[in-house]
Amino acid sequence: MFTLYKLQTALRKTTVRAALLVLTLSLAVLLGLRADVPQDPSPILRTQDIAQITALPAKRAQLEYLLIAAPQSEAPRYVFKLKNDNKLYVVKVPGTTHISLEREVLLRNNLPYAIARDDYLASHKAVMQDDDSSLLARAGAFVVRHLLDILLVILALFLLKNGLPGMGVNATVLTPDQLGGSMDDLIGMEDIKQEVLHLEDMIRNRDLYKEHDIDKPFNVMLTGPAGTGKTKLAGYLAKRLDIPLIQASGSALESGYIGGGSKALHALHRKACARGKCIIFLDEAQGLFMPRGRGEKKWEDDTANTLLGLLDGVRSDKGEGVIWVVASNFDDASTRMDEAMLRRFSVKINFRLPNKSERRELLRSFLARKADGCVDWNDLNLDHVAEITANLSPAVLQTVVERASMLSIQEKQVINTDLMFRAFERATIGLTDRATTAEKTRQRERVALHELGHFFMQIDPWLRQGLSLAEVKERSPLLKISTESVSKLGALGYVLSAADDVALRTLEELERDVIQLYGGVAAEELFYGARGISVGSQNDIEKATSMLDLMVNKLSMYSRSKIDHSQFKDQEADLGQVAAKADELYSYTLTAIADYREQIAELKGVLMDQYVLSKDAIFALLEQQQQRAQAEALC
Structure with a gap:
């Protein structure tokens, strides 16, 4: 095609x-x-004197022939020849005058005439020319007549050479003096800094590495979650090497036209080669790492194939000083990637989310940039803020600090721990609203019971171990329980807990997570019966199902044969195992939560009145309940 x-x-x-x-x-x-075509050698007498035509009836006997050339044009020509006269007479008249002459002179006097045929005009080209028609004038007339055709041809040639609109890529060229920041802005991340410094040494001392037979292009692959600093790192590297940076989006290479992505990559490479030493930074380029050959159309892999060739540096030494830095939000450990593409990158730097100490230093750095008096350092517990902001990227942490500043301005107070906590809540959860559920007492009661069910199943293992409430409070990741609606989540309430930095969870911890998820629907069944549960637990059940599938099918945690059952087509037997384990864990949840019926019923009323209960408030109420129970037992 x-x-x-x-x-x-x-x-x-x-x-x-x-x-x-x-x-x-x-x-x-x-x-x-x-x-x-051979031309008539007869001399031509040109004129615009209409009297020559009006005098023809008197010369009827001498008239050899009379022709009208181009009668429909703006300037028809009357061409006639007289007997015994070798000259050819050409009278140029205006188009409007021609109509009158034809009617009043030719037709009224019955003069014989005809329309000049093409073969006559081909052998008498001079008839249609004027005395003052120079070569330049004729060329100008030709251009005017064919102006549209010429423009279309020029446009077609331009499109063939430069491509259709939208086939280019928007690339930003930044010189070293335009690049801000430095490596010191990367708080913590010492492992990543060392990788970058090693890469810088490799680029600066290429001759030394050539002695060790390392002469491949230094292509760099940056992977990791969004907002961890991959884009900034590319800028820092260009600034340290004192070379320009060409930044483009890998997701915007494709233009919708066949070959658009390939053409855009070549354009980027030419732009970089023209600057000698240069870094090309492709951000959000995960689509280029996908395995090739998945599509039915051959041209679907053109962009990836072009990038492979450019990364190899096989186009002579012209691009020797070009360094490709490609960033992706996924890595080859979590996503299947093209093996040939991965081999092209001699340096792979994997970014991670900051740990607790790094989050604390990041928050301190962001807050220290504010003017004096904006932050109450004496009333700011950065360790606590760093603990509740687990699994947040530096970019999101900066958003939390910016949100705290907005709240500080709106409420006319300095930034402290409480304000940072509310900023974290606003940045991660979104806006909360009491008016949505203010008049829906029965729904708010259900929501309160549901959220308290989650909380009690969270602390249930520690209470059954016999730990004191103070010890349980210290271990509990709870931050607050709310019956305010959250439009972002589509929920009428929520339990906000601090996340854990450690992602490696055991079978026992995963089962506790499932039980905690079942706590909400179990509390509803405890108070309203099996037929009184609501659809509010849909999200909880979806998460629990996904975790059970991971435990039973993908990791075979309940079987001695450690295989991934999800790779097999027959899923009926596996579904039965998941259902059986779900029934076991939900039955335990329903039995366990019955032991906290009185506490839940009492806390429900307080939660409905106050809408929100903090961690301190909840455990204070539990302490009061425990003290009353002990006093009643003594009586």
Whole structure:
């Protein structure tokens, strides 16, 4: 099938261009020879004197022939010849005058005339020319007549050379003096800094590495979650090397036209080569790492194939100083990637989320940039804020600090621990609203019971171990329980807990997570019966199902044969195992939560009145309940 991309590719070949040139010249010569008709040598007398026409009736006997050339044009020509006169008379008249002359002179006097045929005009080209028609004037007239055709040809040639609109890529060229920041802005991340410094040494001392037979292009692959500093690191590297940075989005390479992504990559490479030493930074380029050959159409892999060639540096030494830095939010450990593409990157730097100490230093750095008096350092517990902001990237942490500043301005108070906590809540959960559920007492009661069910199943293991409430409070990640609606989550309430930095969880911990998720629906069944549970537990059940599938099918945690059952087609037996384990864990949840019926019923009323209960408030109420129970037991 013919495509514009195939035509562009063919026109890049010298042989094709030479063949087109020869063909064009041949056609021009052929047309020129065909147009070379012998001309009448008779002298021509040109005039615009209409009297020559009005006098023809008196010369009827001497008139040999009378022709009208181009009668429909703006300037028809009357061509006549007299007997015994070798001259050819050409009278040029205006188009409006021609109509009157034809009616009043020719037709009224019955003068014989005819319309000049094409073969006559071909042998009498001079008839249609004026006395003052120079070569330049004729060329100008030709241009005017064919202006639209010429513009269309020029546009077609331009599109063939430069591509259709949208086929280019928006790339930003930044010189070292335009790049801000430094490596010191990367708080913590010492392992990543060392990798970058090693890369810098490799680039600066290429001759030394050549002695060790390391002469490949230093292509760099940056992977890791969004907001961890991959883009900034590329800028820092360019600034340290004192070379320009060309930044483009890998997801914006494709233009919708065949070959658009490939053309954009070549354009980036040419732009970088023109600057000698340069870094090309492709951000959000995870789509280029996907395995090739998945699509049915051959051209779908053109962009990836082009990048492979450019990364190899096989196009001579012209791009020797070009360093490709490609960033992706996924890595080869979590996503299947093209093996050939991965081999092209001699340096791979994997970014991670900051740990607790790094989060504390990041928060301190962001807050220290504010003017004096904006932060109450004496009433700011950064360790506590760093603890509740687990699994947040530096970019999100900066958003939390910015949100704290907004709240500080709106409420006219300095930034402290409480304000940072509310900023974290606003940045991660979104806006909360009491008006949505203020008049829905029964729904708020259900929501309160549901959220308290989650909380009690969270602390249930520690209470059954016999730990004191103070010890349970210290271990509990709870931050607050709320019956305010959250539009972002589509929920009428929520339990906000601090996350854990450690992602490696055991079977026992996973089962506790499932039981905690079941706590909400179990509390509803405890108070309203099996037929009184609501759809509010949909999200909890979806998460629990996913975790059970991981435990039973993918990790075979309940079987001695450690295989991934999800890779097999027959899922009926596996579904039965998941259902059986779900029934076991939910039955335990329902039994366990019955032991806290009185506490839940009492806390429900307080939660409905106050809408929100903090961790301190909840454990204070539990302490009061425990003291009353002990006093009643003594009586």
